[in-house]
Each structure stands twice: as structure tokens, then as C-alpha cells.
Amino acid sequence: MTKVTLAEYQGRCDTTGKAVGHAPKVLREYILLNRDSCALDVYAPETILREISDLSDTTTHTLDKAILMKSGNSIIERIRNKLHMFSNIRYVLDHSDADIVWFFNVEFYLFLYLALAGNRGRRIVVTLFLDGYHTGLLAGFKQRIFETGQKKIFRCISAGPSFSFRNMKSCFIPDYIYDEDIYGKYRSLEKQDYVVCLGTMDSGKQLEALVARFSALSYRLVIVGRFYDKERLRRLQSSAASNIEISDAYPDIDEYLSLIGHARYTVLPYSAGNYSHQTSGVMQEALFTDSIVLTYREILDGNQIPGLGFTSYDEITDTLLGSDHCQERNTTILDEYDRLRRSVYDRERVRAGYKELFA
Structure with a gap:
């Protein structure tokens, strides 16, 4: 049996x-999907391990460093966060005795580390x-580092169906799976006439344009x-x-x-x-609960x-969202959501993809 960290x-x-x-959400899913076909252990900071403490049969190892998310980080704090990530990456590569080390929550600085220090x-x-x-201004530089780091990677699990990579082999497996036991009761809730926007409200979200349009x-x-x-929050609320x-809240999973x-x-x-080349967990959860993505x-x-879909926020209108012709259009979209849940996001199909990868 393959051992995977x-x-x-x-x-x-x-x-x-x-x-x-x-x-924490995808870590839990990956453990549940793979623990019958692989020997698993987990390396993560305590803040992550607390979220899977009920999975007591999983061997865990605590990483000392974590990233504090707050506004107004100084340059020194930003540099410290990057060094903390480098420290954690090196610790995992030095101490894991697994056949495969699976970094499942990845950003640019893993590729920078691999480009500079290799895969050990x-x-x-x-x-x-x-x-x-x-x-962005640094896109060309970051892409070169990204492609250099790819050479140090055995295999990539692509969460997007149309992604392609220059220097590493990849296979498509969605990062979220549909579980009727989890999502079924929320999918059956009576729909109400509102649009919801969820997640971390960082600078990557075009909230000013969204609020201006809906106003x-x-x-x-x-x-x-x-x-x-918090200043951005106050500006948005006042406008x-x-x-x-x-x-400004971090709702629990039920809410x-x-x-x-x-x-x-x-x-x-x-x-x-950015997001035409990137996946979104909120988008997948909307699909799982029959909330149409806008x-x-x-x-x-x-x-x-x-x-x-729209090309400009000006295209969002009350007629688009709530007129009489919407029902037939929405039914067609929801029928496709149902097809995707039963195919692309089906648990056993996803499990089979991982089993083949880690065989």
C-alpha cells in the first residue's frame, strides 16, 4: 500500500x-476518500489539525509555523510569513517517510521554494x-518561477477541467465532491429571491463594483x-x-x-x-446546492x-434576475447542475481517480 503524506x-x-x-474542508475530504487505499499521515499547523481532530485514526504531525491573516501587514510581517512557509515545506520534505508527499493547498511560494531548493x-x-x-505587473516573473518549480514535481492534480501545464504531467480531479448526505438537505431548501456573496472578502473580490450595481x-x-x-467594510456599508x-462574519458550515x-x-x-484560469470552492458548493452561479x-x-454570465456588472438587472422568463432558463441550468453532480463530482468517480494516481 502506498504511503502518502x-x-x-x-x-x-x-x-x-x-x-x-x-x-480544513478539502483535507477532511482527501482523508476520507483515500484512507482505504493509501496509508496516510498529515503534516499541518495546529490551527488546521484542530479541524480534523475527530478523525482520530489519522496520524498527524504538527508544523510550528502558521500564517496570521489580518489587514495592514508590514513588509517585515509579510517576509516572515513567506519564511514560515519555507520552513514548513522543508520540515515536511526532511521528516516525512512517505512514498509521496502531497501538497494539496498550494500557492506561488511552494514553486519558488522548489525552484530554489529542489524537491530534496x-x-x-x-x-x-x-x-x-x-x-498583474509580476505575472511574467511569477510564471517563469511557476514553470521552473514544475520540473521538481512528480504529478499535478488539476482542479480545473481545462488547465494545462508546460513542465509537469497532470490529471483532472475536482477538489470538491458531491455528497448527498451533506448537501442534499441544503439543496432542497426553498429558494428565496436574493443573491449571496460568501467567502473571505479580500482585495481580489470586486465588492465596490458589485455593491454599486446592486444599489x-x-x-x-x-x-x-x-x-x-475594516475601513473597506465601513465604506461598503455606508455606500x-x-x-x-x-x-463581517465567519459563518459555521451549517449557516x-x-x-x-x-x-x-x-x-x-x-x-x-484571474478566475477564468482558477477554480472556486464557492462555485462548486453553489452547484451542489442548486444556487445558480452569477x-x-x-x-x-x-x-x-x-x-x-456577464461581461460587465451593468448587465446585471432586476429583469435578468427576477422576470417571468427566468424559470425556464433556470430550470435548464439546474438540470445541468444535476448532471455534473452525478458525473464529474460523483464521490466514487473521484475516489477512483485518486486510487489510480496513487497506485
């Missing part, structure tokens, strides 16, 4: 020490939620998520019309899925240039998920 080298948490982001003779598997760096509409918009920039609710399950639409206010058309096309 699941490695989470970031450990992002808020000021209370609570894990933020999708790492280890067989490394990564899960990637993006296929490269395509926008010109009557359709309800609900924004719930952690704001690390929002009465049909918009904005909450989170209930918000999506009740919402007729889930909006993803991401940059089209976002840039490029993002829908890149993820091969149907929804309501």
Missing part, C-alpha cells in the same frame, strides 16, 4: 487562531486551483464573510442601498450552506482575468459550469 504548509488563521480558507529527492504531488499567472437595483444582495480591511446586507441553499443565485465577484462569462467557461 498530506501536507498543508500555510495554516492560514485569523487573530483568534481559527483556520480560514478551504484547507522526494516524489511530490500537488493539487492546483489555477493554471498559471496571467495578469441601483431592487433585488436583494447578501454579503457575508470575513473582512480583514450600500437598503436592499444590500453586508456582514454557510444554508445561505447558499436558500439563495436563488450565488455571485462570484472575481476578476475574469459571474463573468469567462469564469463560467473556464470552469465549464453553466450559470448567468
Whole structure:
């Protein structure tokens, strides 16, 4: 039986020490999917390990460093965070005795580490939620580092169906799976006429444009998520019309899925240039709960998920969201969501993909 180390080298948490982001969720899923076919252990900071403490039969190893998510990090704090990640990566590669080290929650600095320090003779598997760096002033530099680091990787699990990579072999396995026992009750909730926006409310979300547009509409918009920039939160709340609710909160999983399950639409206010080459957990959970995705058309096309696509926020109108003709259109989209749940995101299909990879 192949031994696999699941490695989470970031450990992002808020000021209370609570894990933020999708790492705990996907770590749990990866353990449950693979523990019957692989010998597993986990290396992660304590803030992540606390979230899987009920999986007591899983061997865990604590990494000392974690990343504190807050606004206004100084340059020194930012550098310290990067060094903490490098320290965690090296520790895993030096101490794991597994056949494969699987970095399942990956960003640029893993590739920088591999480009500079190599893989220390280890067989490394990564899960990637993006296929490269395509926008921004440093995109060219980051892409070169990304492609150099790829040469040190044994195999890539691509979370996007249309991703391609220059210097490493990849296979498509979605990072989220559909579980009827988890999502069924939320999918059956009665839909209400509102659009929900969830997740960490960082600078990558185009919240100003979203709030400005919905302030010109009557359709309800609900924004719930952690704001690390409190001044931005105040500006958005002061500019929002009465049909918009904005909450600085980190909802538990039941509240989170209930918000999506009740919402007729889930909006993803991401940059089209970035997220047409990147996956989204919120998008997949909207699909699982029959909340129709509202976002840039490029993002829908890149993820091969149907929804309501636009090229400009000005195209979002009360008529688009709530007129009489919407029912037939929405039914067609939801029928495709059902097909995707039973095929691409089916648990046994995903499990078989991992079993083949780690054989």
C-alpha cells in the first residue's frame, strides 16, 4: 500500500487562531476518500489539525509555523510569513517517510521554494486551483518561477477541467465532491429571491463594483464573510442601498450552506482575468446546492459550469434576475447542475481517480 503524506504548509488563521480558507474542508475530504487505499499521515499547523481532530485514526504531525491573516501587514510581517512557509515545506520534505508527499493547498511560494531548493529527492504531488499567472505587473516573473518549480514535481492534480501545464504531467480531479448526505438537505431548501456573496472578502473580490450595481437595483444582495480591511467594510456599508446586507462574519458550515441553499443565485465577484484560469470552492458548493452561479462569462467557461454570465456588472438587472422568463432558463441550468453532480463530482468517480494516481 502506498504511503502518502498530506501536507498543508500555510495554516492560514485569523487573530483568534481559527483556520480560514478551504484547507480544513478539502483535507477532511482527501482523508476520507483515500484512507482505504493509501496509508496516510498529515503534516499541518495546529490551527488546521484542530479541524480534523475527530478523525482520530489519522496520524498527524504538527508544523510550528502558521500564517496570521489580518489587514495592514508590514513588509517585515509579510517576509516572515513567506519564511514560515519555507520552513514548513522543508520540515515536511526532511521528516516525512512517505512514498509521496502531497501538497494539496498550494500557492506561488511552494514553486519558488522548489525552484530554489529542489524537491530534496522526494516524489511530490500537488493539487492546483489555477493554471498559471496571467495578469498583474509580476505575472511574467511569477510564471517563469511557476514553470521552473514544475520540473521538481512528480504529478499535478488539476482542479480545473481545462488547465494545462508546460513542465509537469497532470490529471483532472475536482477538489470538491458531491455528497448527498451533506448537501442534499441544503439543496432542497426553498429558494428565496436574493443573491449571496460568501467567502473571505479580500482585495481580489470586486465588492465596490458589485455593491454599486446592486444599489441601483431592487433585488436583494447578501454579503457575508470575513473582512480583514475594516475601513473597506465601513465604506461598503455606508455606500450600500437598503436592499444590500453586508456582514463581517465567519459563518459555521451549517449557516454557510444554508445561505447558499436558500439563495436563488450565488455571485462570484472575481476578476475574469484571474478566475477564468482558477477554480472556486464557492462555485462548486453553489452547484451542489442548486444556487445558480452569477459571474463573468469567462469564469463560467473556464470552469465549464453553466450559470448567468456577464461581461460587465451593468448587465446585471432586476429583469435578468427576477422576470417571468427566468424559470425556464433556470430550470435548464439546474438540470445541468444535476448532471455534473452525478458525473464529474460523483464521490466514487473521484475516489477512483485518486486510487489510480496513487497506485
